[in-house]
Amino acid sequence: MDIDKILHSYGKTLKDYPPMPLATEVDSSLLTERVIREEINFNKDDSNKNVSDMLAITTPEQRYAFDKIIIAVYCDEWGFFFVYGHGSTGKIFLWNLMSAEIHLRGDIVLNVASSGIASLLLPNGRMAHSGFKIPLNITEDSVCNIKPGSPQAMLLLKAKLIIWDEAPMVSKYCYEALDKCLGDIMRCSPIYSKDLPFGEKVVVLGRDFRQILSVIP
């Protein structure tokens, strides 16, 4: 059961590894509840302290980006941003600040990064390929392996903000796969508009173009 629980947090189940004996069948609504609980299980006092401590020392640029994105999340309910900054200019600091603000309000923020190392620096960080079930051999027609109604789909539906660090490190087809997936999932939402990217979710991509490999296929 414990192994199954860990696998579920990465969007897999024991069924994906045929030689492994299966655990007792778990109700999908319980799984959804557990996946969502893990994303909102933050101590509000800690989040409150983090937000006030960090806001007290933000640079004007970080504050500008923070205000714009939080307004998009809670007022406009849509927005697509790219935060560009040289190395050590405080992008991860900004992701942490925004995540603490959203956790403080009891909402969900999904933090992913294109590389495993970068994902370790984010609150509840995952690799983008794992979090969004993006195929490894990506093509123009690829889609995320997330079925509408599944726990991962419900998590995406409920997420207020998606932060994707080291975004330029992967093929554009990865974002297009997420765009198609969110479009399918958000279609049932009353605020859905087919003209807006990412199913009208607020999405922030970020990184430094100087730090990407020189050739991206």
Ligand SMILES: Nc1ncnc2c1ncn2[C@@H]1O[C@H](COP(=O)(O)OP(=O)(O)OP(=O)(O)O)[C@@H](O)[C@H]1O
């Ligand atoms: N406003 C700030 N006040 C004090 N320290 C800060 C501030 N912003 C960032 N820092 C600190 O500066 C260091 C670099 O910041 P951070 O890792 O967020 O930068 P980055 O742009 O993500 O870097 P890289 O692109 O190299 O990963 C960290 O130790 C971070 O805590």
